[in-house]
Amino acid sequence: MSYGEIIENSAQRLQDLTRKGSMVVGYLYPHTPIELLMAHGLTPSLIRVNPSVVAGFEDSLQTFSCAFTRNIFSQRANGNLLSLSGVLFPGNTCDALQNVADVWRFRFPGDKILRVTYPATALTEHAVDFLANEFRFLSDNIAKMFDRQISATELADAASIVNDFREAMQFLYAARVYDSNAITYSELVSLLRKFLTAPDRSVVDEIAERFREIRQVLEKNGHLNSADILKDGLLIGNLEKVVTPPSNEFPRIVVVGGMVEPQAIASIVNNLDGVSDNIIALDLLSFGFKTVFTPKTLIPPANKGTKPIGAAPEPSYEGPFKAMARAVLQAPLEPTQEGLTTRTEFLKQLLTKIGVQGLVVCEQSFCDPDEFEAPSLEKAAEKAGIPSLRFPIDPELSDRGRLEGRLQTFLETIGEV
Amino acid sequence: MTEEKAYRRLESSKELQQISFQHMLEGHHASEEGRLAWVTSGFPVEIPVAMDVGVVYPEQYGAVVGANKVGPMVCGFAEDIGYSSELCSYARASIGSILKPSESPLEGLPKPQALLACNNICGSVLKWYDAVSELTEAPVFLLDTPALDVEQQPHHIEYVRHGIDNLIEFLSTTLGSTLTDERLIETAKLSSEAITLWQKSLKACKAKPTPLNCADRFLTMAPVVSSRGKQYCVDFYKTLYEEVESRVKEGIGAIRDEKVRLLWDNIPPWFQIFRFFNGMAQRGVAFPADTYTHAWSGAVEADDPYTSVATVYSNSYLNKGLEAKADKMEHLIKDYDLDGFIMFSVRSCKRYSLGQMVTREIVTERTGVPGTIIEGDMVDSRLFNEAQIGTRVDALLEMFV
Numbered sequence: 067m068s069y070g071e072i073i074e075n076s077a078q079r080l081q082d083l084t085r086k087g088s089m090v091v092g093y094l095y096p097h098t099p100i101e102l103l104m105a106h107g108l109t110p111s112l113i114r115v116n117p118s119v120v121a122g123f124e125d126s127l128q129t130f131s132c133a134f135t136r137n138i139f140s141q142r143a144n145g146n147l148l149s150l151s152g153v154l155f156p157g158n159t160c161d162a163l164q165n166v167a168d169v170w171r172f173r174f175p176g177d178k179i180l181r182v183t184y185p186a187t188a189l190t191e192h193a194v195d196f197l198a199n200e201f202r203f204l205s206d207n208i209a210k211m212f213d214r215q216i217s218a219t220e221l222a223d224a225a226s227i228v229n230d231f232r233e234a235m236q237f238l239y240a241a242r243v244y245d246s247n248a249i250t251y252s253e254l255v256s257l258l259r260k261f262l263t264a265p266d267r268s269v270v271d272e273i274a275e276r277f278r279e280i281r282q283v284l285e286k287n288g289h290l291n292s293a294d295i296l297k298d299g300l301l302i303g304n305l306e307k308v309v310t311p312p313s314n315e316f317p318r319i320v321v322v323g324g325m326v327e328p329q330a331i332a333s334i335v336n337n338l339d340g341v342s343d344n345i346i347a348l349d350l351l352s353f354g355f356k357t358v359f360t361p362k363t364l365i366p367p368a369n370k371g372t373k374p375i376g377a378a379p380e381p382s383y384e385g386p387f388k389a390m391a392r393a394v395l396q397a398p399l400e401p402t403q404e405g406l407t408t409r410t411e412f413l414k415q416l417l418t419k420i421g422v423q424g425l426v427v428c429e430q431s432f433c434d435p436d437e438f439e440a441p442s443l444e445k446a447a448e449k450a451g452i453p454s455l456r457f458p459i460d461p462e463l464s465d466r467g468r469l470e471g472r473l474q475t476f477l478e479t480i481g482e483v
Numbered sequence: 484m485t486e487e488k489a490y491r492r493l494e495s496s497k498e499l500q501q502i503s504f505q506h507m508l509e510g511h512h513a514s515e516e517g518r519l520a521w522v523t524s525g526f527p528v529e530i531p532v533a534m535d536v537g538v539v540y541p542e543q544y545g546a547v548v549g550a551n552k553v554g555p556m557v558c559g560f561a562e563d564i565g566y567s568s569e570l571c572s573y574a575r576a577s578i579g580s581i582l583k584p585s586e587s588p589l590e591g592l593p594k595p596q597a598l599l600a601c602n603n604i605c606g607s608v609l610k611w612y613d614a615v616s617e618l619t620e621a622p623v624f625l626l627d628t629p630a631l632d633v634e635q636q637p638h639h640i641e642y643v644r645h646g647i648d649n650l651i652e653f654l655s656t657t658l659g660s661t662l663t664d665e666r667l668i669e670t671a672k673l674s675s676e677a678i679t680l681w682q683k684s685l686k687a688c689k690a691k692p693t694p695l696n697c698a699d700r701f702l703t704m705a706p707v708v709s710s711r712g713k714q715y716c717v718d719f720y721k722t723l724y725e726e727v728e729s730r731v732k733e734g735i736g737a738i739r740d741e742k743v744r745l746l747w748d749n750i751p752p753w754f755q756i757f758r759f760f761n762g763m764a765q766r767g768v769a770f771p772a773d774t775y776t777h778a779w780s781g782a783v784e785a786d787d788p789y790t791s792v793a794t795v796y797s798n799s800y801l802n803k804g805l806e807a808k809a810d811k812m813e814h815l816i817k818d819y820d821l822d823g824f825i826m827f828s829v830r831s832c833k834r835y836s837l838g839q840m841v842t843r844e845i846v847t848e849r850t851g852v853p854g855t856i857i858e859g860d861m862v863d864s865r866l867f868n869e870a871q872i873g874t875r876v877d878a879l880l881e882m883f884v
């Protein structure tokens with residue numbers, strides 16, 4: 067399926083859901099507590115950029131609003147987001163989104179707007195408490211705005227769906243590092259998109275099916291154990307025990323950046339001469355790796371039943387809002403948060419451990435977090451002895467020919483090393 | 484009419500040079516003693532000052548780079564190592580000056596031992612200070628004051644309050660400084676005194692003609708940003724207020740022939756500060772109020788300084804939404820009896836500038852006065868299209884004849 071078809075497909079799924087009476091709430095930040103929205107009987111849907119959108123932001127935003135927000139705003143102005151019953155914005159992540167949410171409220175006064183404000187600090191107990199309170203407010207606001215109360219059973223079910231999704235996807239991500247033929251990057255990110263467009267058990271079942279198949283493949287080729295170790299290492303940000311994969315594909319790259327669409331990257335790579343997306347060992351993008359490698363939300367099952375004698379002790383549970391907040395704050399740090407050193411150290415370790423030959427650093431125009439971080443990421447790669455390429459990529463892929471040319475040249479250069 | 488005739492120079496502004504010299508000297512001294520912090524403009528500076536930590540302000544340094552008209556060159560040094568020209572030009576200027584101090588004004592800021600960022604002005608400061616930390620090896624402390632969507636909630640105050648505890652701990656472990664309640668209260672009092680005097684000077688601009696114009700305020704606000712909590716800062720604002728009061732009493736305006744009164748929104752183009760505002764003065768246009776210098780308005784209460792710091796610094800102008808900005812502009816226009824407004828859309832400052840297009844509509848609808856948006860930058864003169872700005876301003880001024 068082409069990039070365009072995938073987008074079309076997602077839009078179609080949302081329209082079908084709306085037609086069937088689902089209330090869909092769009093969100094823009096990867097670390098949204100989607101299980102909370104689901105527990106209120108809503109369908110959370112990640113709003114994605116649309117490369118074919120016609121500009122519609124000019125009356126409301128200056129041209130120096132980031133490329134991502136311009137694209138999303140234009141979609142709304144052009145009437146492309148009509149299947150949404152509301153939009154959830156993050157607060158305190160970046161200056162563009164902070165202001166665009168306010169502009170949106172003014173321009174589209176009929177839209178139901180929700181907001182969750184995130185701490186910018188790395189994980190601390192105070193940050194968890196703060197975010198838990200924000201989630202509680204969100205829950206109250208959803209109840210008021212949509213007249214949908216939260217249900218404990220629904221929350222437990224939703225958390226289990228989201229946890230199962232994350233666990234399976236984490237393995238698939240790790241598996242590709244050892245055997246990129248087992249599942250293409252395009253398939254990986256299209257499964258991701260499918261779930262994030264409209265998360266439900268049926269998509270998780272589909273992902274779980276692939277999970278089982280690929281585990282078998284890796285078992286046969288002897289990489290299963292390594293992939294499991296990598297998955298665990300990626301989850302805790304420590305790759306000490308990771309086994310470097312054999313260099314079966316050459317050259318291989320890591321793609322890093324913020325709110326860049328993984329599918330756009332896959333589409334660009336697959337369009338290059340003699341290259342497939344097998345060259346992408348891993349992405350560290352917000353809507354890819356960083357969404358997937360969020361740890362489990364530890365919410366007690368609604369119907370626990372009787373604990374069998376001798377069963378493993380239960381994890382210690384805290385309140386659901388705190389549990390969701392903790393999971394979110396344990397996700398890999400975004401460039402909108404503090405922790406640059408943690409990120410660059412992790413990147414250095416990763417580049418060395420998973421044996422890649424190049425790093426592609428994506429940035430969208432006027433994205434302060436991306437543009438501020440890019441030089442440090444380049445420096446980290448240099449310290450790890452890995453060449454890097456700065457890759458300015460906008461949602462509209464406006465300069466696609468030139469981008470493809472630059473990437474092709476980069477791959478040829480690192481392929482010769 | 485010459486520029487001099489159109490515009491009256493403030494006597495008290497002569498003291499500014501002395502204050503800025505003293506401030507710089509204190510900064511160098513603190514740096515040599517290993518207790519200098521670079522701080523963001525909205526940082527609760529009362530705490531480091533009470534802990535005897537020296538403070539200097541990279542944003543102010545950015546203004547100096549701009550005013551010296553070397554913005555493109557100094558920002559260019561940062562761009563040469565990969566920092567995009569789309570990023571905050573204060574940030575680029577400071578990074579550039581770290582890279583090439585000998586080619587930068589004042590040879591850059593003295594070397595920091597700590598970097599204190601508070602994101603109550605924008606999210607960029609965090610990224611910027613991280614970049615500075617990589618270059619200077621000074622550790623960063625982030626005081627996170629999440630932007631306010633509505634009224635500040637108790638959990639928000641509590642979170643920021645914990646951040647302040649962490650700040651104190653950070654300063655004591657990093658710089659070996661200690662804090663006593665007495666010192667904090669004393670510093671908070673001096674800081675509040677300066678802010679109160681500053682606010683009185685701002686309010687005096689309701690008079691017609693206004694005793695202070697935009698450039699006056701932009702320049703005289705420097706001590707309230709950089710030297711809050713110091714006695715000499717209070718002394719300066721006493722002198723300033725006396726001069727302002729006497730101008731009001733005698734009916735002396737900041738410009739000689741005030742015909743039109745406008746509001747200025749956003750940071751000024753430092754490289755054009757006299758040229759632009761004096762040029763407007765020649766046309767009889769005064770700026771009795773602006774949103775930028777009114778941002779330093781919250782005084783820390785001495786009886787519970789910790790909680791007060793948590794509330795005052797979270798409620799800063801830029802930490803609130805567009806509604807609050809529109810309210811502020813509406814009130815300034817009404818209270819200062821202004822005829823219109825100019826919004827400077829600063830390309831490299833998204834937090835202040837994005838949203839101006841709708842704010843302009845809201846403010847005009849509420850006040851009935853016209854406004855225009857001109858685009859440029861505060862430091863990077865490459866982004867300032869004088870001809871285009873001239874056309875926009877002319878079109879606005881035509882509405883008042």
Ligand code: SF4
Pocket residue numbers: 132133134135159160161162163324325402430432433434435436
């Ligand atoms: S993080 Fe970057 S791309 Fe995302 S909304 Fe903010 S500025 Fe735009």
Ligand code: SF4
Pocket residue numbers: 542571572573574604605606607608831832833834835
């Ligand atoms: S982005 Fe704007 S608010 Fe932030 S430091 Fe730069 S000029 Fe100041």
